[in-house]
Amino acid sequence: MKNSRYDFLAHGHGKTAPWVDLVNSEEWDTLGRLTDHLQGPAWTPYFLRQWQFPPSPRKSLPLAQLRLLRATLRKSCEALGRGKPVPHPALQVLNAALNVTGKHQMFQRQNGLQLEFVAAKSGWDWTLAEIVRSFAKTAINGESERIKICRNEKCHWVFYDQTKGKTRCWCSDKSCGNRERVRRARAREKK
Numbered sequence: 001m002k003n004s005r006y007d008f009l010a011h012g013h014g015k016t017a018p019w020v021d022l023v024n025s026e027e028w029d030t031l032g033r034l035t036d037h038l039q040g041p042a043w044t045p046y047f048l049r050q051w052q053f054p055p056s057p058r059k060s061l062p063l064a065q066l067r068l069l070r071a072t073l074r075k076s077c078e079a080l081g082r083g084k085p086v087p088h089p090a091l092q093v094l095n096a097a098l099n100v101t102g103k104h105q106m107f108q109r110q111n112g113l114q115l116e117f118v119a120a121k122s123g124w125d126w127t128l129a130e131i132v133r134s135f136a137k138t139a140i141n142g143e144s145e146r147i148k149i150c151r152n153e154k155c156h157w158v159f160y161d162q163t164k165g166k167t168r169c170w171c172s173d174k175s176c177g178n179r180e181r182v183r184r185a186r187a188r189e190k191k
Contacts, residue, residue, distance in 0.1 A: 008046035012171070016160045018051045019135035022066070023073045023158045030175050032154035038066055053127045062124050069097060069128060073135055077158050080144045097132045100125050152176035 008014050013021045025037040025047070037043035041058055048055055072093040076086045086094075102119040117133075119126035138147065138160065150157040150171035157171035170177035 008043070008050060012157070013043075013047070014050040017134040017138060018047075018053075018131045019073055019138070020158055020160060021047055021050070022070050022131055023077060025066075026070060026074075026156075028154060028156045030152055030155050030179060038063060038070075048127070051130075053130065054122045056124060056127075060124065062128075065097075065124070065128060068093060069131065073131075074158065076135070076139075077147050077149060080139060080147050081149050083145075086139070094132050094135070097128045098136075100129045102126075150176050152180065 011027070013024060025043060027035045027037060029035070038061075044058070044061060045055065047053075072090045076090045076094070079086055079090070100119050102117055104115055105118050107114050107116055119129070138144070143160075146161045146166055148159055148161045148168065150159070151169045152171070155171055155176050157176075159168070159171050161168040170180070
């Protein structure tokens with residue numbers, strides 16, 4: 001795509017956390033067709049910019065590591081979505097990604113003091129660690145029951161359920177939710 005105008009936000013990315021976007025970079029349309037956004041040249045620069053990660057040349061993209069991390073995060077989401085713990089092999093992959101050298105530092109920000117981890121050097125190792133950290137922050141803060149996968153078995157979209165009662169079950173009420181309501185209505189009419 002030369003001078004591409006990929007609409008990162010319109011595709012549902014950039015709203016929750018970096019880990020959600022990485023998992024959903026493997027995107028099924030609601031009819032079951034798969035698009036791997038890591039394959040295309042446009043998705044990654046928008047992802048890095050959206051989450052304020054350092055830009056990286058396309059040729060240095062660690063595709064194998066990103067795919068492994070994406071698959072591991074998806075398996076972790078599936079386990080948490082069923083009320084199960086994250087599998088041990090997944091924890092090993094996640095902990096390996098977190099293993100970057102650096103130090104914690106305090107910063108005065110607009111909303112007060114914040115403690116942040118500063119990597120010894122920025123790059124893909126740090127970016128991968130930050131993606132995992134964003135997942136850990138969600139799962140550890142007692143919010144793992146809000147991590148959901150769309151009930152449409154042809155969609156697979158991972159989302160963070162922000163409803164008060166934690167009852168959301170579709171990635172979108174307008175697409176997958178509506179399609180399911182239509183299916184149920186047609187099934188009732190056949191009876």
